[in-house]
Amino acid sequence: MNRFALALLLATVPDAAAAQVGYRLRLDARVQAVSYRGLTPDSIPVTDTVTGPGGGPGTASGYAAYCVAGEAYCSFYRPGPELRAVPLETEADLSLWGFGVPGLSARIDARLGTDLGNATTWPGTEPAVQLKEGYVEYARDWLLARGGRQIVSSRLGYLGFDGGYAVVRDSRHGLEADGYAGWGLARGSLLPVTSPDLNPLDEFRPAERTVVAGVDGGWSGSRFDLRANYRREVDPTVSYFVSERAAAQAVVYPLNRVTLQAGSDWDLAAGEWGSAEASASYAAPRVNATAGVRRYRPYFDLWSIWMAFSPVPYHTWFGQVGGRPVQWLELRGRYERYAFDPTEVSTALVNVKNDGWRYEVGGTITRAAWTLDAGWHGDFGPGASSSGLSASASYALSRWRLTAFATGFDRPLELRYEDAKFWSLGLDAQTEISPTLRCSLGAAYYKEDRQRPDAGGVDWSQLRLNAQVTLVLGRAADMLRLPKAVRRQPGGRAAR
Amino acid sequence: MRPVVVAVVALGLTLPGIARAQGQDSLATFDHPRHRKLFPSCATCHAAVEQAGQSWFPEAAECATCHDGTIQKRVTYQPPREPTPSNLRYDHLRHRDRVLATQAAAGQEAKPPACEECHSEAADPWMTAKRPIPTRCFACHGIQAQHVAAPDTACATCHVTLPEATRLTRADIAAFDTPPSHREKGFLTAAGHGALARGSGGTAVAASCATCHARDFCLTCHVDAPEQPAIQALAPDPRSTAIAAQLKAPASHERDDFLDRHGEDVAPDGKRCSTCHTRESCLACHASSPRVATALYSYGAGRGPGAVVTRHAPVWHAADFTERHAGRAAAAPNSCAGCHARSECLECHRPNPASAPGYHPVGFLSRHPAAAYARESSCNDCHNTGGFCVTCHASVGLTSRATLGANHYHDAQPSFALGHGQAARQSLETCIGCHVEKDCLLCHSAVGGRRFNPHGPGFDAQRLKSKNPQMCSACHGTNIP
Numbered sequence: 001m002n003r004f005a006l007a008l009l010l011a012t013v014p015d016a017a018a019a020q021v022g023y024r025l026r027l028d029a030r031v032q033a034v035s036y037r038g039l040t041p042d043s044i045p046v047t048d049t050v051t052g053p054g055g056g057p058g059t060a061s062g063y064a065a066y067c068v069a070g071e072a073y074c075s076f077y078r079p080g081p082e083l084r085a086v087p088l089e090t091e092a093d094l095s096l097w098g099f100g101v102p103g104l105s106a107r108i109d110a111r112l113g114t115d116l117g118n119a120t121t122w123p124g125t126e127p128a129v130q131l132k133e134g135y136v137e138y139a140r141d142w143l144l145a146r147g148g149r150q151i152v153s154s155r156l157g158y159l160g161f162d163g164g165y166a167v168v169r170d171s172r173h174g175l176e177a178d179g180y181a182g183w184g185l186a187r188g189s190l191l192p193v194t195s196p197d198l199n200p201l202d203e204f205r206p207a208e209r210t211v212v213a214g215v216d217g218g219w220s221g222s223r224f225d226l227r228a229n230y231r232r233e234v235d236p237t238v239s240y241f242v243s244e245r246a247a248a249q250a251v252v253y254p255l256n257r258v259t260l261q262a263g264s265d266w267d268l269a270a271g272e273w274g275s276a277e278a279s280a281s282y283a284a285p286r287v288n289a290t291a292g293v294r295r296y297r298p299y300f301d302l303w304s305i306w307m308a309f310s311p312v313p314y315h316t317w318f319g320q321v322g323g324r325p326v327q328w329l330e331l332r333g334r335y336e337r338y339a340f341d342p343t344e345v346s347t348a349l350v351n352v353k354n355d356g357w358r359y360e361v362g363g364t365i366t367r368a369a370w371t372l373d374a375g376w377h378g379d380f381g382p383g384a385s386s387s388g389l390s391a392s393a394s395y396a397l398s399r400w401r402l403t404a405f406a407t408g409f410d411r412p413l414e415l416r417y418e419d420a421k422f423w424s425l426g427l428d429a430q431t432e433i434s435p436t437l438r439c440s441l442g443a444a445y446y447k448e449d450r451q452r453p454d455a456g457g458v459d460w461s462q463l464r465l466n467a468q469v470t471l472v473l474g475r476a477a478d479m480l481r482l483p484k485a486v487r488r489q490p491g492g493r494a495a496r
Numbered sequence: 497m498r499p500v501v502v503a504v505v506a507l508g509l510t511l512p513g514i515a516r517a518q519g520q521d522s523l524a525t526f527d528h529p530r531h532r533k534l535f536p537s538c539a540t541c542h543a544a545v546e547q548a549g550q551s552w553f554p555e556a557a558e559c560a561t562c563h564d565g566t567i568q569k570r571v572t573y574q575p576p577r578e579p580t581p582s583n584l585r586y587d588h589l590r591h592r593d594r595v596l597a598t599q600a601a602a603g604q605e606a607k608p609p610a611c612e613e614c615h616s617e618a619a620d621p622w623m624t625a626k627r628p629i630p631t632r633c634f635a636c637h638g639i640q641a642q643h644v645a646a647p648d649t650a651c652a653t654c655h656v657t658l659p660e661a662t663r664l665t666r667a668d669i670a671a672f673d674t675p676p677s678h679r680e681k682g683f684l685t686a687a688g689h690g691a692l693a694r695g696s697g698g699t700a701v702a703a704s705c706a707t708c709h710a711r712d713f714c715l716t717c718h719v720d721a722p723e724q725p726a727i728q729a730l731a732p733d734p735r736s737t738a739i740a741a742q743l744k745a746p747a748s749h750e751r752d753d754f755l756d757r758h759g760e761d762v763a764p765d766g767k768r769c770s771t772c773h774t775r776e777s778c779l780a781c782h783a784s785s786p787r788v789a790t791a792l793y794s795y796g797a798g799r800g801p802g803a804v805v806t807r808h809a810p811v812w813h814a815a816d817f818t819e820r821h822a823g824r825a826a827a828a829p830n831s832c833a834g835c836h837a838r839s840e841c842l843e844c845h846r847p848n849p850a851s852a853p854g855y856h857p858v859g860f861l862s863r864h865p866a867a868a869y870a871r872e873s874s875c876n877d878c879h880n881t882g883g884f885c886v887t888c889h890a891s892v893g894l895t896s897r898a899t900l901g902a903n904h905y906h907d908a909q910p911s912f913a914l915g916h917g918q919a920a921r922q923s924l925e926t927c928i929g930c931h932v933e934k935d936c937l938l939c940h941s942a943v944g945g946r947r948f949n950p951h952g953p954g955f956d957a958q959r960l961k962s963k964n965p966q967m968c969s970a971c972h973g974t975n976i977p
């Protein structure tokens with residue numbers, strides 16, 4: 001199917017060229033240089049152990065060792081070798097239209113990546129060529145049809161597949177319905193679940209690509225938006241469900257500035273209520289606030305055994321408030337408290353938290369060419385916590401933007417002796433050479449001190465360098481300059 | 497009925513008035529009252545007012561008959577070579593002849609108009625020469641109004657159109673007085689200046705507009721100039737932009753929800769917006785849905801640039817919008833699509849490694865354990881556990897490689913391998929960032945392990961068996977209960 005879409009696209013191009021094809025091509029290329037160090041499991045004979053730093057067994061070089069009664073060897077982790085990664089990644093996003101048929105267009109978005117360093121694998125660089133999307137689309141006011149590699153989104157998440165997708169609309173009454181079907185890609189990936197690159201530890205996997213299908217329906221009015229979704233994935237080898245889920249979402253605008261929303265999803269295959277939330281928001285130019293409740297429950301594909309382990313959801317209540325007391329100052333704060341449902345297991349020997357909270361306070365000052373941002377976050381809960389400061393300063397001229405950033409926080413773990421302290425400093429320079437060409441250079445130094453009672457506190461400190469080029473080429477009446485670069489700090493997506 | 501969004505031009509404070517030439521001005525250089533005892537007649541110096549072909553101004557030699565350095569001090573004087581720049585259509589001789597003809601027709605005694613009837617106030621002494629005084633003109637012509645408030649039909653009585661007043665400079669034009677009508681509320685709407693601009697008696701544009709304005713002035717704001725007969729009836733003249741005009745958003749645009757709901761204003765007839773907005777101004781935001789802009793005109797020759805729209809987020813894109821946008825996006829994807837292309841969503845949901853990271857804050861890698869253990873958001877929406885988490889963990893030794901618990905990674909809990917159940921049910925997604933099924937089946941298998949039952953609250957065995965018995969067989973083999 002994927003090859004078919006590509007062939008159709010390529011076959012169309014020559015004729016289209018004569019028919020005043022419009023195109024837009026965005027090319028991104030980025031190279032990083034990173035060095036880091038992990039852990040290496042090791043062992044020593046029981047007879048070689050000494051009394052370790054905590055009074056238990058240890059190695060002569062200071063590593064705490066773990067010995068099992070009756071075993072001849074004790075195990076421990078020592079710092080691993082320094083790994084150097086130099087990922088070079090490019091992505092090309094090409095859109096074509098003007099084939100002589102109004103509403104007909106095509107898009108292909110592919111990436112090429114490789115790791116020039118000695119690291120075993122930089123995530124995402126294998127296989128070297130990956131197709132994000134590649135489809136032909138026909139769009140009218142009331143209809144949209146698309147065939148090829150594509151990614152659809154709904155409350156049930158983003159799903160990639162090779163197949164067909166169609167939407168019909170009745171704009172007059174705000175009604176819309178869509179449906180899709182095809183051969184699926186793995187969650188959060190551009191590769192099918194059968195790809196060995198998604199299975200480095202040899203999990204159980206289906207022998208064939210899953211077959212996916214879904215339908216959505218929506219109704220929008222001036223004061224509400226409603227939508228319902230259904231999606232299923234089937235393992236064609238055995239015709240068993242991999243997942244079957246449904247969802248509903250509603251947003252209501254009862255008053256000017258006030259929004260109410262609620263939604264939920266259900267894991268029909270497991271017979272479980274999934275994630276859900278309900279919230280009320282007030283948004284005015286100078287102040288905005290949200291309060292709500294939600295729950296989060298993961299779901300797992302049924303080709304794995306994880307649903308049999310009965311993951312439990314957590315429930316939260318949360319609030320957020322933001323404001324702009326003066327034009328140049330923006331303040332923000334949010335808090336969320338959560339607790340897991342009872343797990344119904346007896347773990348007398350292990351004490352694990354079952355609740356936690358998160359918060360963040362911060363502010364952004366924008367004066368002339370300067371943008372200063374600072375925030376303090378805290379995230380305390382089971383497994384791991386972190387709290388600390390992030391700050392950045394940007395100076396933007398018409399074509400240049402310089403950003404310096406710094407972070408510093410504590411990062412204790414609950415299940416391992418590593419109360420790490422972490423800080424980083426970085427500098428980023430970006431220039432827009434022309435409205436269609438942008439370049440950037442960046443460097444960041446990360447310093448981490450993992451505080452352990454033995455010598456096993458590995459050092460994750462590293463220097464990262466990166467260079468990036470973005471180029472947009474095109475021929476169209478609506479050819480616009482490059483969108484602003486996305487950067488979480490400062491500005492971030494909120495500034496887009 | 498919705499507020500009509502029509503004309504949104506805010507014309508500057510200085511707008512049309514009546515020409516008052518500021519160029520070579522003999523009134524400013526020659527002190528008429530001081531010479532009032534010398535000259536019994538204006539025509540002594542300005543012969544042209546009585547006889548065609550004569551000079552408008554005296555020669556320097558005539559002044560020197562007195563200003564010879566003996567009788568009076570010498571003066572430096574050069575007569576202007578042309579009449580003072582003006583937009584008056586007035587011709588002294590023709591005006592005199594018309595007055596005489598009118599008098600004759602009425603059987604009145606012939607009485608040529610005197611200079612002071614226009615150039616002095618009634619009470620002024622002789623030779624208080626001034627620029628033509630409009631109220632004196634109005635008095636004869638029977639116009640009951642202030643000068644720049646005169647009715648539309650009156651302007652052309654004395655004035656040529658701006659393009660015809662070729663000798664006026666931009667400074668002259670910028671100094672035009674502003675008519676009171678231009679300061680009235682609503683003047684900037686179609687019902688205001690739009691209605692006033694419509695000509696009467698078969699003309700496309702009001703003569704009053706044409707006196708002070710030309711087409712270029714209208715193009716400062718009007719994108720739809722080619723479709724407006726009144727504007728097309730004006731001749732082009734780049735000097736007309738000397739009168740400053742500035743686009744100002746109408747009151748409707750100040751509504752809190754305007755950004756969200758302006759589509760409803762547009763929908764019935766996009767032409768309403770086309771007065772001030774080009775197709776390009778829509779595309780500043782609607783880059784991903786250019787069809788919404790097709791009702792508007794594209795910027796080009798003969799059209800004004802219109803309102804310059806700056807893309808900015810609506811107020812409800814609050815500080816935590818990145819974390820909380822899912823619900824609204826799921827319910828109203830078309831609303832998002834108004835401004836955002838699908839590719840923008842995929843920048844995070846299928847991250848482009850060739851582009852700078854955008855979703856996570858700086859240093860997130862080091863604090864990601866806290867975010868991952870109790871997932872504030874689902875990591876799997878954007879990252880594949882096997883391809884992303886496990887691949888990276890494996891490269892730094894953070895994966896299970898031996899009998900579960902043998903390496904004792906979770907050393908802060910000495911008996912973690914025996915009591916991990918609560919942690920696993922709470923954070924199973926995190927567990928599988930390092931562990932695979934085989935690790936768990938060592939104990940949790942009904943056929944080959946220690947037969948610890950992993951099923952917990954809410955486990956619906958029958959349903960799962962009906963949906964995918966293959967999952968059951970991983971632990972139970974062929975003997976699924």
